[in-house]
Amino acid sequence: MSAPQPVLQVRKMIVRYGAKTILNGVDMTVNQGEIRVILGGSGSGKSTLLKGILGLTDVAGGEVTLLGQKMRGLGEKPLGALMQRIGVLFQNGALFGSLTVGENVALPMREHRRLPEGAIAELVRMKLAQVDLSHAENLYPSELSGGMRKRAGLARALALDPEVLFCDEPSAGLDPLTSAELDSLILSLRDHLKMTVVIVTHELASIEAIADSLLMVGGGKVIAEGPMQEVRSRGIVAVDEFFARKTKSMERQDTSVAELFGLKPAERGA
Amino acid sequence: MLSGELTAAGAAAFAAGVRKRLPTHRGHLILDLTGLTAIDSAGTATLVDVWRIGKSRGFATELVGIQPAVQAELEQFRVTVELPPPAAIPGFFESLGASAWQAVTALGQFTVLAADVTIGGIQSLFIPRRMRWATYFREASLMGSQAFGIVGLITFLIGLTLAFQSAYQLRQFGAAIYVASLTAISMVREMGPLITAILVAGRSGSSITSEVATMKVGEEIDAMQVMGIPFVDFVAVPKVLAMVTMVPLLTMLADLLGILGGWIVGMVYLDIAPKPYLQKTIDALVTKDLVTGLFKSVVFAWGIALIGLYHGIGVRGGAQEVGKATTASVVSAIFFIIVADSVFSIIFYVVMA
Incomplete structure (x- = not known):
């Protein structure tokens, strides 16, 4: 096998909202064909990292190289062309409410591909079948359940056969069964289409099922990055606690009232 | 113890x-x-x-x-030993400066949006392939049908009221026939465009804001950006063009129904025969009245649509912000209409007289 090719490189990304620093120099490298999970507690900056990569938030510093192209300073046309090589699944699907599911999936094809209408219709049906939503082609987003909306959003993200797929909290708000189905769908995309997938999530079950490699962020910095098993075996407190489903004692600043008054712990079992 | x-x-x-x-x-x-x-x-x-x-x-x-x-x-039970510092309350000059800065930034953002959309709109007219005609026709028919009834009814009643008010004075001098000219000129130059614009701001301006704000909250605008679909072409230009074409049409309807209201008062209350009333109306109106009125309505429409868009895409946070943005949009649109109308009055009556 040849050496892995980096598909996405983030160097020293800094994002500030007003006086608050959300990301303070984050580095990340994602290789071709890997499923990378970005994890961290709420408020850790993991969603901001995704937005920063995609150019959806103002970045105060740093550099993003996606599919070999530096994104900063890229003109409108080359950036548009680069964006056609990626797909993004937003948290709630972000479907356009005035269009049916089928029209939503067809939209990027109509915008960027010169295809006859018949071919677009077939493509739409193929993409919907891929996410098991063939029956919903003519429904409007408001008529779908949360899980269906996400699958429709995924079908739209896959419309132009992207090389990299970004997913923002794909499991949020889904029942465990639907979430697991979505996970296996993402796995099969990687296995069959050699797609690189970058997922932001904090769902443990999902991470354990699909992640090849992890990037853990906390307090705006990278806590750990690397292959899943390797990161977990390094003995980093924050990582261990995350996987042990424990609250992060590192970030706790409170004490029990008993400690406040200097009381010794009561003897148990007396 | x-x-x-x-x-x-x-x-x-x-x-x-x-x-x-x-x-x-x-x-x-x-x-x-x-x-x-x-x-x-x-x-x-x-x-x-x-x-x-x-x-x-x-x-x-x-x-x-x-x-x-x-x-x-x-x-x-757990407590925090070190309490966080209380939220700093900014001083008078600090908040004054902050609001001034906010106003300047807002004006800057609005100008950028207005320039983007206006240039995009003009380009779309010359490059028809760029224009989303289906969206435009949907928006235009929606705006027209939404406002048709209410604009017609209100301006009819305004015409009626105008005629009554002027008749009250003019009758004393035996000049009741001038009710026709007065009503016609006020409707076409002033009341028609103004009332139509205010009604459209409340009806369609607010719906532009709530629609765009909902799209923003639902990450639809982000989705457009990553799909390489420009928001300006896809959403903004069809809405602005629909507004700019529909408001003048509605204004013409308003002018006609206002005059109709006056006509009815003339016939029923002032005993003026229908034909002389209409003749007087036609004599009183010159092309300039109609043109200035319609020109104003185009500017009002442009402002209403842009203000609606601006408040919509400026939304931060969750669904509760959508309602606030909608209210803010209607208030600023009506404010804009009245200020612009005063400026036009000065230009048309003083400068161009």
Whole structure:
């Protein structure tokens, strides 16, 4: 096998909202064909990292190289062309409410591909079948359940056969069964289409099922990055606690009232 | 020395009692809890409050004789030792500066949006392939049908009222026939464009804001950006063009129905025959009246649509912000219409007279 090719490189990304620093120099490298999970507690900056990569938030510093192209300073046309090589699944699907599911999936094809209408219709049906939503082609987003909306959003993200797929909290708000189905769908995309997938999530079950490699962020910095098993075996407190489903004692600043008054712990079992 | 239970029911009385007896200087406070059999979160909070007062006054608080049940509760509840600093309240000049800066930034953002959309709109007219015609026709028919009935009814009533008000004065001089000219000119030059614009701002301007704000909150605008579909072409230009074409049409309807209202008053109340009334109306109106009125309505429409878009895409946060943005959009649109109308009055009556 040849050496892995980096598909996405983030160097020293800094994002500030007003006086608050959300990301303070984050580095990340994602290789071709890997499923990378970005994890961290709420408020850790993991969603901001995704937005920063995609150019959806103002970045105060740093550099993003996606599919070999530096994104900063890229003109409108080359950036548009680069964006056609990626797909993004937003948290709630972000479907356009005035269009049916089928029209939503067809939209990027109509915008960027010169295809006859018949071919677009077939493509739409193929993409919907891929996410098991063939029956919903003519429904409007408001008529779908949360899980269906996400699958429709995924079908739209896959419309132009992207090389990299970004997913923002794909499991949020889904029942465990639907979430697991979505996970296996993402796995099969990687296995069959050699797609690189970058997922932001904090769902443990999902991470354990699909992640090849992890990037853990906390307090705006990278806590750990690397292959899943390797990161977990390094003995980093924050990582261990995350996987042990424990609250992060590192970030706790409170004490029990008993400690406040200097009381010794009561003897148990007396 | 405490006894019994320290729970929510008695915590207030305990707090009041103990506060009175707290030392005001450095030293040592010992609370004997030997007789205390139970405590809850409210009771624990009063103890912590005593501890904090001690910390600020310099005396140490010690609990003695604690029962196991009470100790278990005290281990259960957690508090923060170092309280976060209270939110800073900005001073007068700081808030003044902040609001001024905010206003300047807002104006800058609005100007950029207005330029993008206006240039995009003009380009779309010359490059028809770029224009989303289906969206445009949907928006235009929606705006027209939404406002048609209400604009017609209101301007009819305004025409009626105008005729009554002017008749009240003109009749005294035997000049009742001039009701026709007065109503026609006021409707076409002033009331038609103004009332139509205000109604459209409330009806369609608000719906532009709520639609765009909902798209923003639902990450649809982000989705467009990553799909390489320009928001300006896809959403903004069709809406602005629909508004700019529909408002003048509605204004013409408003002019006609206002004149109709006056005509009815003339016939029924002033006993003016239908034909002379209409003749007087036609004589009074010149092309310039109609042109200036319609020109104003185009500018109003442009402003309403842009203000609607601006408030929509400026939304941050969740669904509750959508409602606030919609209200703000209607208020600023009406403000814009009235200010612009005053400016036009000065231009048309003073400068161009």
